[in-house]
Amino acid sequence: MSSQTDVPHDPQHADDGAVHAHISSVPFYVAVFVGLLCLTIATVGQSYVDLGKANLIFVILIATMKASLVVTFFMHLKWDNKFNALIFLSTIFFIGVFFAYTLNDTDKRGELDPDQNVHVWEKTGEQAPGGMPKAEPHAPAAAGGEHAPAPGGEHGGSTPVPQH
Amino acid sequence: MSTEAATEPVVPGDEHGHDHDAHAGGHHGPKWLAHHFDTPIQQFDTAKLGMWVFLAQELLFFSGLFVAYGVYRNWYPEMFKAAAHQLNKEMGATNTVVLLFSSLTAALAVRSAQVGNRKLTGRLILTTIGCACMFLVIKFFEYRHKFEAGLLPGRFYHPHVEHLAAGSPPLPDNTGTFFSIYFMMTGVHGVHVLVGIGVLIWIWIRNNRGDFSKEYFTPVDIVALYWHLVDLVWIYLFPLLYLI
Numbered sequence: 001m002s003s004q005t006d007v008p009h010d011p012q013h014a015d016d017g018a019v020h021a022h023i024s025s026v027p028f029y030v031a032v033f034v035g036l037l038c039l040t041i042a043t044v045g046q047s048y049v050d051l052g053k054a055n056l057i058f059v060i061l062i063a064t065m066k067a068s069l070v071v072t073f074f075m076h077l078k079w080d081n082k083f084n085a086l087i088f089l090s091t092i093f094f095i096g097v098f099f100a101y102t103l104n105d106t107d108k109r110g111e112l113d114p115d116q117n118v119h120v121w122e123k124t125g126e127q128a129p130g131g132m133p134k135a136e137p138h139a140p141a142a143a144g145g146e147h148a149p150a151p152g153g154e155h156g157g158s159t160p161v162p163q164h
Numbered sequence: 165m166s167t168e169a170a171t172e173p174v175v176p177g178d179e180h181g182h183d184h185d186a187h188a189g190g191h192h193g194p195k196w197l198a199h200h201f202d203t204p205i206q207q208f209d210t211a212k213l214g215m216w217v218f219l220a221q222e223l224l225f226f227s228g229l230f231v232a233y234g235v236y237r238n239w240y241p242e243m244f245k246a247a248a249h250q251l252n253k254e255m256g257a258t259n260t261v262v263l264l265f266s267s268l269t270a271a272l273a274v275r276s277a278q279v280g281n282r283k284l285t286g287r288l289i290l291t292t293i294g295c296a297c298m299f300l301v302i303k304f305f306e307y308r309h310k311f312e313a314g315l316l317p318g319r320f321y322h323p324h325v326e327h328l329a330a331g332s333p334p335l336p337d338n339t340g341t342f343f344s345i346y347f348m349m350t351g352v353h354g355v356h357v358l359v360g361i362g363v364l365i366w367i368w369i370r371n372n373r374g375d376f377s378k379e380y381f382t383p384v385d386i387v388a389l390y391w392h393l394v395d396l397v398w399i400y401l402f403p404l405l406y407l408i
Contacts, residue, residue, distance in 0.1 A: 017202070017203030017204060017205055017206070018203070018204050018205060018379060019204050019205050019208045019379065019380075019382075020205075021208070021278060021385075023275060023278045023279065024275065026272065026275065029268060029271050029272055029275065030268070032268075032271075033264060033265070033267075033268040036264045036267075037261065037264065040257065040260050040261065040264065043402075043403050043407060044253070044257050044407065046407075047253070047403070047406075047407035055408075059403040059404065059407060062403070063399050063400050063403055063404075066399045067396050067399050067400070070267060070392055070395060070396055070399070071392075071396065073271075074267055074268075074270070074271040074388075074392050074395075075389055075392045076385075080212065081209055081212065081213070083213065084212060084213060084216040087213075087216045087217060087220050088216060088219070088220065090220075091219075091220040091223050091224060092223075094224065095223065095224065095227040095230075098224075098227055098228075098231055099227075099230075099231055099234060102231050102234070102235060103231075103234055103235060103238060106235045106238065106239070107238055
């Protein structure tokens, strides 16, 4: 570890080897809690207003603000060894990689393989939900594949559970 | 406790308060300082580092569930919207406030341990445990309603119209997928709350025993970190499941 006795952690306390963790005041912690409450009220309030696609962005934004408050102050990352912050941030980065690669795959399956029945449910020929909902109404012409959804194949409501 | 200590005459039950002058020969720190650490700060930093690596693992572990959520929500946005109407927003919001408050009391417990106020630390840990139990009780009532209404995972999904939320949009046939994800995410989170209650009780007992002081409060700090993580996961779960 890097924390040998010759590395002063806090210039004020030189290197006596003792733990000199930052101690925040009680009002400070309460203020962070009040901030978290306000953001909770904001996110619940927002849920009654339909912003369309921006809904999800708002939700993630507010949740991330709340998470930042908890991590920075309640979990002391602001005053902690910077290496711990590096561990945390690299974790977030890899979660991002996980999301990006997976969603990039699952979002494009139907589009990429129209000839392999990806967006047609194999057993009934009905259009499978999830493949490419945007192209639904005129799938045969647009896709140009010979595996057009069978007539009478409904979309939306009553499709069976998909077999991805 | 250390083998090197045998090279020096040892007073039985010695309590050398300071360890920083003891570089020559065996060093006897306070009794809470493990023999393989030179100084309290080294032990403290090591414990924190280990905990953050564990928390990183926890986040990566939960991220699998979040990615599953992302994939299915991306495939069936309308189904997710309809299904979320069956969740009780008020109960979810109450649980959010309960967990946030328990995070505050956990942070304050660490603070009072840092300043050496043992009585207050104990009371704050108990409050945190109380909030954790309250969270699980509210969760129990939510789960019970889901079972009554037949809003269950995958093929167990068989909604009873009379139990569904009034005025909610019709549920597509594949809504069971949403409840698979709902039960998996909140269930795994709930298990973490249970484990949290366990470690908080352990830390409460140790605090009562007088294990902690201004100089040594690492276990309180570490357990609080775990508890904040449980709160952190819920901060994302609540809006993503209840507020679609």
